[in-house]
Amino acid sequence: MPKLKFIEPIYTYQIDFVGHVNNIIYIQWLENARIKLIEAMGLTITQIAKEDEILPVITSTEIHYKKPFFLSDKVHIEAWVSEMFHISAYFKFRFLNDKGEVCSTAKQKVLFIDKSTMGPSRKITKYKENFEKFLIPDSN
Numbered sequence: 001m002p003k004l005k006f007i008e009p010i011y012t013y014q015i016d017f018v019g020h021v022n023n024i025i026y027i028q029w030l031e032n033a034r035i036k037l038i039e040a041m042g043l044t045i046t047q048i049a050k051e052d053e054i055l056p057v058i059t060s061t062e063i064h065y066k067k068p069f070f071l072s073d074k075v076h077i078e079a080w081v082s083e084m085f086h087i088s089a090y091f092k093f094r095f096l097n098d099k100g101e102v103c104s105t106a107k108q109k110v111l112f113i114d115k116s117t118m119g120p121s122r123k124i125t126k127y128k129e130n131f132e133k134f135l136i137p138d139s140n
Contacts (some may be wrong), residue, residue, distance in 0.1 A: 002012075003079060003136065004033070004036060004079045004080065004134060005076065006033075006036060006076070006077055007077070008029055008032065008073050008075040009075075010069055010071055010072075012071060012076065015071055015086055015111040019070065020068035020069060021068065021069040021070070023063075023065070026063050026095070029075065029077060030061065030093060030106055031095055033079040033091075035112075036079070037080070037134060040133075040134065041130040041133055041134060042055070042130055043125070043127060043130055048124075048127075049115070051066075053114060053115035053123075054112050054113070054115070054121055055112070055115050056110075056111075057110065057111045057113055058109070058110060058111075060107075060108065060109045062104045062106060062107045064104060064105045064123060065103075065104045066102060066103055066104055066105075067097065067101060067103040068103070069103055073097050073098060075096075075097075076095070076100075077094070078093065078094040078096070079091060080092055080135070080136045081132075081135045082107070082135075082138050083138070084132070086124075086125055087112055087121060087122055088092075088109060088110060088112065088120075089110050089112075089124075089131060090095050090107060090108070091108045092106070092107050092136075093105065093106040093107070094106075097105065105139075
């Protein structure tokens with residue numbers, strides 16, 4: 001299965017006093033990647049939230065930093081689904097520099113809740129095939 005791949009530029013306001021990209025920017029890149037990944041699946045956040053009343057909620061974020069990014073770099077981002085359950089999914093990400101070196105990796109757990117009950121919802125299984133387009137299970 002494919003990974004979603006795209007490039008993000010680095011802007012001056014993303015640089016911290018140490019001279020590299022501030023750690024909080026990775027959270028923004030994760031948000032951009034999740035939205036782009038859902039769109040690549042043929043879905044939209046509006047469709048899921050308004051039409052199906054499913055709210056995707058991030059319950060955990062794990063980021064591992066290996067090498068910094070600097071102002072002159074471009075960030076090559078890869079995103080995919082590593083696990084899909086009835087009410088949740090794990091999204092994984094890699095951030096690479098122009099040399100193809102992995103600078104950081106990330107993992108997020110997304111819980112899908114019902115807008116009316118605010119409890120976990122199995123409604124997302126309706127889109128199982130959409131998620132499977134980008135499903136790359138972890139090999140242990």
